[in-house]
Amino acid sequence: RAADTVKVGVLHSLSGTMAISETSLRDVLLFAFDEINKSGGVLGKQIEPVVVDGASNWPLFAEKAKQLLEVDKTAVTFGCWTSVSRKSVLPVYEKNNGLLFYAVQYEGEELSKNIFYTAEAVNQQATPAVDYLLAEGKKKFYLLGSDYVYPQTTNLVLLEYLLSKGVPLANIGGGLSKDSDGKVISAGKYTPFGHTDYQQIVAEIKKFAASGDACVVSTLNGDTNVPFFKEYAAAGLTAEDCPVVSFSISEDEFRGLPADQLVGQLGCWTYFQSIQSPANKKFITNFTDWLKTTEVPGIQKEGRVTCSPMVLSYDGVYLWKAAVEKAKSFDVDKVRTVLESGTISFSGPGGKVTMQKNHHLTKNVYIGETTKDGQFKILKSFNNVVGEPFLKGTFKASDGKPAAAKKKKKG
Amino acid sequence: MLRFLLLAVLCWAAPVLAQTMPDSEVRTKLSAAILAEDEAQEELIQTVGATGSPLAAEILGLWRQGSVYLDTTADGDKIPFIKKDGASLRIDTGAAFTPESPTEAETSSKLRKSIRTALDLMEVADPDPKTRASAIQKLGGTQNDEYLPVLKVRLEMETDKKVRKALEAAIATIDLTNEDDAVCIAAIQKLGTLKNLASMDTLKAMITSEEESDAAKAEAQKAVSILESYSRWVNAGGTLFSGISAGSVLLVVALGLAITFGLMGVINMAHGEIMAVGAYTTYFVQNIFGGGLSLSMFGQGLKIPGMNLTGSAYQSYFIWAIPASFLTAALVGIALERGVIRFLYKRPLESLLATWGISLILQQLFKLVVGPNNVSVSSPTYLSGSFIVSDVSLGYNRVFVICFAAAIVFCTWMLLTKTRLGLFIRAVMQNRQMAACMGVRTERVNMLTFGFGSGLAGLGGAFLSQLGNVGPNLGQDYIVDSFMTVVVGGVGNLIGTVCSAIGIGTAAQSLQAVTDPSMGKVLALGSIILFLLWRPGGLFPTRTRSLEG
Amino acid sequence: MRKPENLILIIGALLLLVIMPLMNAYGTAGSPLHVSDYTINLWGKYLSYALLAISVNLLWGYTGLLSLGQCLFFSLGGYALGMHLMLKIGKLGQFYKAGNNPLELPDFMVFMGKTELPGHWIPFHNFWFAALMVFVVPGMVAFLFGWLAFRSRIKGVYFSILTQALTYAASLLFFQNKFTFGGNNGLTDFKTLLGADLNAADVRRNLYIATVILLFTVLLLVKWLLGTKFGKVQKAIRDSENRVLFSGYATTTFKLFIFVLCAVIAGAAGALYVPQVGIINPSEMTPDKSLEAVVWVAVGGRGTLLGPVYGAIFVNALKSWATTAYPDYWLIILGGLFVLAVLFTPNGMAGLPQQIKDIIAWFKRRAANRHAEAAAATPA
Amino acid sequence: MSSTLILAAEGVNKAFDGFKAINDLNFYLDEGELRTVIGPNGAGKSTFFDLITGRTRLDSGKIVFGTGVGEEITSKKEYEIYQMGIGRKFQTPSVFTEHTVFDNILLGLKGHRGVFRTLFTKLSSEDRDRIEEVLKTVGLFEKRNDQAGSLAHGQKQWLEIGMLLAQDAKLLLVDEPAAGMTDEETHKTGELLLSLAGRHSIIVIEHDMVFVRQIATKVTVLHQGHVIREGTVDDVQNDPEVRAVYLGRGKH
């Protein structure tokens, strides 16, 4: 039996704080494996998933990664959501020369030869979103995020980016932090994990937005979005007054938010469930059907949606399959060489994705606004955006003086 | 009379001149607008808006909320319609009809924004002063001098004090862009005296702007300093309010624990999960009032039908959810007490381990029964919105929490001090054996007390569903805070819990206001540490003469 | 009671210190006589946890001070060594290789925009300084905090909540990027320790052996401590602190001493833990981690010498196994186990043999009674 | 102050939430004296002991301990006062319930009480002998390996007396030693106390007048926190005020 199966690791948190997000990725991965197995497997071998629970506990992630590589000897692992979980397993993959596919938007600034990032890089989410908002005539940007590395790094990039687009410092909200010489080094308002009280921040945003043309760029993470948006709605702020663009709310997270109070808020991802392509339709139908029949315990069957991290996980599986088939081997070095050749692509539910030499994908980026039913209506798309992990320092402030509010004199 | 005047006013102001339009024409225009695209659509909206017709207002309002539908007939025509009392009414004729394949008419934020402006203009004459004031403020914020005439005429006839103030501020804000320096300066002064905070950013920008005269800059500087000192007061007021409301949330969350832990001495690590039971109950009640819900329990599908209520009947779900959460959580609590905790009264420290185990089990059960994601609980209309009291905004939800906290504290206090049961509870908690010797049915009292404490936790959960996440981890977010509140107040002391909740809430919010949320939290914890070092028995330590006390 | 304890200590030491490493080094892979590198590494982790549990137990089980912040000291020890390991990455760092980190700063500092090494990091280049700090930092923090706390006679749940607040505040502080300890991601991707490759099997084995040695040293220390009069005073404090005070002992000093000692043990445990798991970050300091350590002690047997070791190994091994075997149900299994443990083994795992003996004795007695009754019932 | 005094309390006041438990109390004890304090329930007798041992802090007045100049003890910590040589038996027996009877005495045994001393000094054979001697005196030798928590009420009383003996303090404060003892045991306690007097200074609180008569040379009567009489047993017993507030009309 062992001869015609290949072990594949699934390393996600199925318990603890991150389970609310990561469980769906486990589900879609199992679906992808079943789909592949039905159509003959990979190199004629059936995929045998090894599912382990990282339990939102970072040292446990490292332990589980070791187990997958050293005990189970999996050919590849799909997993991790948070950056810290990825950081904790990275040395393990490098030491054992393993292969990890990582599918969740992240801050970049990392490139390991053993990890392939199907995730959105900052330039596949944050900067296109800002481009869109600038085009919509937004002049003031309030940067809000959770107090950890992804938001901080993203906002560092965004600060450079906004300045490069001529947005004056005065129009960047959330607070600036300066070094001893008075030079602005970072911007944004940060709240701790599990923060539950957004009264003051919302009051601040309300003031910030009172003069119009403002928006909020939110890198708030997971759970904290709910209290934030509830407070936002309760304070009477709407997307018309001051839209919020969030990078961490996908359709899946939306299930926990009162969608009717959020209509019109923006999201930016490389996939939306509402994409009207045959590939996506097929994906959704097959996934829903699979959910009905699967017997894996603990899989939620009702009211499921699809979202970008799920699709990027799914894409990852097929990219790996394509690479293995091209390399005609499961050997990590061979698979990596093929993946790095820039020739492996897959036409997934979110459009065609291609693995580049820098271990990131080229893919389409979509901006959408939320609708009452918890979906996104696509407003704009950017095609074939090249993922770039190292962005900091690439945007230079525009040399034009910061534009002061123009006085409109009747001419 | 009023309407006539307004129409006259609007005629000057509207970008496209329009005569009073008969309803039929309004309908045609509206339906055209709905079917049109891009600029044409926006123009049509402004035209219809300028009529001031209440019919237009109604339909535009519906459209904005996404309640306008399109029916595509067999031959590809599209008919816009609305739904009213179960019937579908065509917009172009107002007649009822049976749609063939209805879809929602699309809206986008741009579109909604232009509808919003059209509606704002109409709302300047709305009978409700609040609506009027907010519409006026928005018009002022655009600094678009085309709106000036409308606002000025309105000012002449406006009697409501608040609306007048809004009108004056709006006019002054628009006047800031006036090229006549005198008008501009007058406007700056006006904004200063009106203490109009919304104009602060604009005024600040004027100070550094190269296009302003020095006199105007100086005036702006003065106005800004007036506004800044006023804003400090407003901020302080806001902070105080958010402190009290945050404290009330803490109180609602910790009160149940004050009973189960404070009075009974059970280190109840499952307190948070019992709150989650309350929150999930609210979610269930909401869905039963609405469209029902389907669960997949351990892979088995389970459909719970809903009552499909709408409007205020649906909105009243929360009123029902409150007692329901109390009861469900109380039942869960009683089951816990009977099943596990009653064996541990003599070993209080062990209750920590057992209830921690229970909390793990419950968390995973939530995941398996309701699903790993958070679920969505919407706020009923009466809990969203806010009062504005001299520029401090008091959210209804927050005011409600404060009142609610006060109410449950009062009830709990009455129960514990004024009833027989209360007396027995305290007796049993202080000396179980002796209470039994007095004839108190200790088993029953234990059960009821734990049930009551759990019920209170359930109420806390019902409330949190209005403010934050409802999901398997709900409890974990609050457990540390709950224990801290109870202990800082002095274990076993209800009044202490109240004071400590309000105190911690206010301190945390004030510290957050002067630093940032992360640092604020660190400092709040720091002050708790200092406080406990200063008063090692909590706010109201209990004393006895026994050596162990 | 004493005898089996000594026996277990000796057998345990032999097994963990000699046999397991030998089987790891010389067993042929795949044979039943082989212990894999993975297993060695895993046990290294469990045993560091066991050390942490011992420190919790010394405080809670013997002195009655339930610290819900013991992981703070564990993490501080871990961070102290982690900082050294971080600096030793040097030229192997990603940004150095990419050419934009000539100063060999830790990578996280580079991308958070730091241009020079913060002053308090500099001495950590030296291993011996870092090693000293592993003990000094947790010890100092414990001393300062304990001095304030015990001086104001804080005790019971108030002490627990206070320690919880402390570790919670510390975790939030370390969480912040500006605090210069790597924020949420913490310190990770260590490469070498004293010049040896941390990923090499023999280095791992040596780390494991170091952990075992420390574990048994601490166990012997605790055993000795309990036998002295100090141990009796300590236990009396748990019983009735006021009475001890009226017997002329300055309980504050006693508690402070034991608190600092426990912090140092926890710190050393953390320092051994970090190179073995490869990461240290603020989530290790959150209150629930410390609570977990308390749970190990309770499961293993509070107030017994070996209970915490059993508890830490058992719960963590169970977790390792169940998160793979039953990823969807393991919390229910673990939670259910805790409940059952509380209800049926009041003295934890360490008390289990005694409990079994008691049960057998009870059955015997009952049988004897039956016999006697039957004899009495038969009319003479 | 006279050099023969070992304890002097002057103008001591203590109020709890407005209730004056000790009211302008003046009390002097000579070295080696055995003094009995009686008084109605709630007169403030135990509170007086609390004040001496540092359990409660006084509101005003001062308490001086020691022969010669003496030392003010009112601001000292409990253990410091103990280390100066004041031992106390509490009214409700309080022992280390989870220690054996032997260890209870050991903890009470005279000796150094610092952290390092307790860590590194071994139990000498003299100490062991002393402990066993005390155990025999209080009749608990057979129970020496039992947990103190499992003792009966009266046995705990004895154990606490034993701890006091082991301490070998200069001043012994004994609160109701005979409560819960049989008449014979009460008598034995009396003899024990008498044998200690002289070498130690002792204050005994007691309600059992037979016992008081057995041990007392000088009796102090406390009422409402104030000394109302001081004198021999007979003086006190015949005092009408004492009879009214304390003894009652009975045959005492």
Add this chain to the structure above:
Amino acid sequence: MLNVDSLHADIGGSRILRGVSLEVGPGEVACLMGRNGVGKTTTLKSITGLRDIRSGTISLEGRKLNGLGTDARARLGIGYVPQGRDIFPHMTVEENLRIGYTANGSRITDVKAALERIYTLFPVLKSMLARKGGVLSGGQQQQLAIGRALLTGPKLLILDEPTEGIQPSIIEEIGDTIKLLRTAEKLSILLVEQYVDFCREVGDRYFAMDRGAVVSSGLISDLTDEVVKTHLQV
């Protein structure tokens, strides 16, 4: 009234009671005596249900109490004053008393009169109604404990060394009260007492215990110095 027949009880593996039998008739005061640690308190605790027994029967007015909980026994009419008082420390004196007459429901019909009687018996309690039970002096707590037990309106009152720590004048009054309760209200009383004179004064009957068994019993008039010497002295 109360019948206890060959009670055996263990604590932590060692046998404490070895076949204690005693009975208290209606309106009778029985004194249980014995040296320290012979098992008097344990006997009382077995009767009130605070301790599990191994064998033997306990019955009140012919009703078997074995298997009933402490609270049920209390409601059947057993009032208990424990050794060590066991006042509810954080409740006021008034609340401590209130527990007495509310927990047992209807047994006391005239609460006011009952309270008055307690106050005349122990005047100090009346002046301390608002004070927390835990701060009272030892003797005051003892008085409160007796008052509280009387307010449950018991048929059988069990007192464990009630005179301990109480000033002489009040001991006398307690004695008088016991006599009064016996004659006027036909209350049965089981009294543990070390103080032989007190027993002689109030008792009808005595039981002397030694090493967990009743070794001598009879009418109080039989409690000669001889008996005291052999059974109550070492």
